[in-house]
Amino acid sequence: MDIALPLNPDFCGPIRMPVLDLEAPKSIVTLKSLLADRALTVKRPRQQPPSLIFSLPAEMLAETFLQATADDQSASSMLMPMHLHFVLSQVCGLWRAVALHTPSLWCRVVLHLAGRTAGFNGIKSLAKTCFERSCDLPLALIITSSVFDSTNIPNLPVELVLPVRHRIRHLELQLPAILTESIFKLPRNSLRALKTINITALVQDNDGSWFRSMSALEGARLLDSITLSCVYSPRTPDLRFDPYMAGLSWDRLTELRLHDLEIQCDDVFYFLEMTSALVRCSLNLRIIPPLVPVIPFTGIPAPADLALPKPKAPVTVPALRVFELAISSGSHNAPADFFFNRMVFPSLKELSIKFIEKWSLLPCATLTELQTRSAFSLEQFTLASRTGDSLLPFLQSNPLLWRVQLVLCAVELVPLVTALTLKAETGDGAPILPRLRILTLADHWPEETPASSWTHATKAVDCMVRSRRRAPSINGDSNNVRLEGFTFGSRASLSAKKIARFERWRAEGMRIRTVIVPHESQHPSRSGYNRILWQELE
Template identity: 60%
Template sequence: MVFQDDGFTVRSLVTLKSFLSDRALTVKRPRQQPPSLIFTLPAEMLAEMFLQATDDQDPASLLNPMHSHFVLTRVCALWRAVAIHTPSLWCRVVLHLGGRTTGFSSITSLAKTCFDRSRELPLALIISSSVTDSSSIPNLSMDLVLPVRHRIRHLELKLPVVFTESIFKLPRNSLKALRSISVCAMISDAESAWFRSMSALEGAPVLESVKLSCGHAPNSVMQWRMAETRFDPYLAGLPWERLTELVIQDLEVRHEDALYALEMTTSLVRCVMDLRIIAPLAPVLAFTNLPFTVPPAPTPAPADAPPPNPPKPVKLPALHTLELAVSGASNAPADFFDRLILPFLKELSIKYKDRQPLPCATLTDLQTRSGTSFSLHRFALASRTGDSLLPFLEHNPLLSRLQLVFCALELTPLAHALTPQRKSDNDEGGTQTQVLLLPHLRLLSLADRWTEEAPAARWARATKAVLEMVRSRQRAGLEKFTFGSQAPLGAKRAARLEKWRTGAGGICVRTVCVPPERAHLMRADYINMILWEDEF
């Protein structure tokens, strides 16, 4: 209902209850025909059913976005009234543009319809497109974001770089209700990502979650590897002190920059980064036209000179989850881990893009240094070369999920360590107690090209130790076990695992084959086959 009041147009609020009281929605049926049960449901219950039915959007519906929402409005007058006058049903607007280059007027009209039906409730706006050539499509993101910028609570964009750049250049006070943002900047071979001077995010007063990543065109020759674009936190302009979640993927974050960003995010709870270790640079010689002169030798420091001040530690009192994908210099990232103080860390994931040594002492020092006393619940380590990890596992008795993939470990000692051991209380063979490493372990994933795979007799002993470990762990509460190797298991042992897989042993067992070529272990399609990303 619209009426004029002092020269202004005022739209009266029509509630769902008042709208359904209209007799035009009442279905007249013969007396001998009982009314349908759907008409006896309360309108609030029907609205809740609609919310549940439209909760999951179909990403494949590129040409017909928000399809399920509009299907509900075409069933009958009652369903249409309930759907249209349920504002929360239209608060999550998903627009999958796909590869289209025309027909954007329908997308704009669709978005406007959803915005109007959501009334003044906060919005979650999701816009995606697979087109990277910005000249072939209009800046639809600005046309959709500007009218409702004060209502957007969650913003998710997968668009060309120039369009994401325009969003960030909005005035500082544009996104007053924004709490989380996820941006995937689609780039081509000749472009680079743009994540600097983000004034619209810096001025967002309630922003808590930021996710930034890069994507590549489907025909790009760089789509199989990581983008070599550096993310500079000094120029980003994010509200660091308010962030509780920071995700930076497919972007190069140097370890000095990462430490600077973490030092400013004192409220951070979850951090995901693609960390790049940069080796110290050698002195640079400047080539000039002046005659060459030998530089003077550096003056040695006095014997009684005080040692240089150690770098300032970075303490993150609220950090709960740390996930790193490490690349760069072929040495342990001690400069990064040695400066961290994480008193309440619960989940740690480290994945190397190249085989790099990570000594167990680096992890134990991270856990036992002054001001840090965490005990992990989840630990994932991939593509790591180093010594035994058993001392670090012993310091984390609360571990419930463990992944060790391509860590260059020996299978037999690891299986024996995870098997319960009998220990006497005294030297005379008195009462025996069962000592179990990681008593709370529920999910275990082990995959590698094990050193015991040859000869066959040694591999038979190793797999026997694994079966004994799984049997004992099953009694201790192990729920899922993933095992990967290049050498096949014996027929009897494979049959035993198959028996456990079918559920007879109360445990879910999965075996995978590790191919000999491992040049690109960090490819998502392969690493996800071995790691249970949905579980870990």
């Protein structure tokens, strides 16, 4: 007997799938004792040799099943959720015995609902089967959907989470905001085994701040990794994350990611001051310039000596190693230096700063002072959509850098690549960034016009790459590392000779490519120009 499960609405019809066995084993039987039963062997004619699969140890077969199901099924797949797990359990009696008595095979429950608006009883039965077969092991529960309107969708998170709430170690949801909010409203000790949570809310116009008052997370004593993000329907304004209202235990967090949720500078200072174990942090920072004091009842700006803000104590994050910022500003040309001037990162290894607006100011002196104050030495550095002075002093102060990405930073190309060129034995000066392996340079270069200047600039780029491809033979210094990947972007095209040389380096195994960087007015999506360019270069 077969059943028809409704699947992706874009599919023309249902797929016939066999009925799932929803009965859990009546008694606990070990895998070794179960396979000792000769009834599991398949009788074959004498002229047919026995299959080699029956000589494989049961433990090795179980490990093979785990490896085969390690990768999550694609969310766009039209197959039923957990399809491969049930296929493995229906091949033969031996495979079924191994699958049903390997609890770790059923500990990761992945339910991709796509645009489903019906047939949820089958999903609940499937999840219940996985929960039973996983015995009492910790669970990873992943539920995704692409439906914004929750009118026709039952509250699956609560219905599936409540029965196994004390076993969930990892929780990942992509559902309408009202459904994800219901998880946070559970009793305080509901998710006491939770260690990592990844929530993506599908937000509509009438949805509020779904991330406030996270009472269920307050009782999760093992929680150390939080990822919160939003997917907005058209014409929905971005939401602001308020750490005062969230009620999270900041002192235990080691990883925090807030994507597509705006957070202001003062709020960042608030929770960073309380974090002592934070290792990785990714934020959408909104910089609002401080208000200029005025004389009461007059509206006249106060004198300059009174208008200066009082200096505040620096904020030290001792364990932070990775800091990723996507910065927007409340006004045009709002400076970002006053945020970095309060930060101290003694353990920082990776720094990524991306400005959402095209014109944003971040002087190199601000970054250099941050490095001097924190005494860190970066290994990876990304800077995008920033205008200011030369970045060479900051790069020179971080000689351990092996990955550098500079996108739309309004710098001159020739001085930059000249400084990155490894000198020959007869040359002078110490090499800058001797460990550089991955380099990305993309901008509207000032040298692109006139043509003679662009020829000179591309020759300097060619010389830089050639010298780093010859490392460590340059200067006989074994510390110089060969360049493994190079991405170059510009408005003007490269000459055929340069492209041919790039092709030879690619044939040698180097990851190298060129990208055309159009002007913002010529880009089909001017509002998302920066974001689209970042994605093309990553």
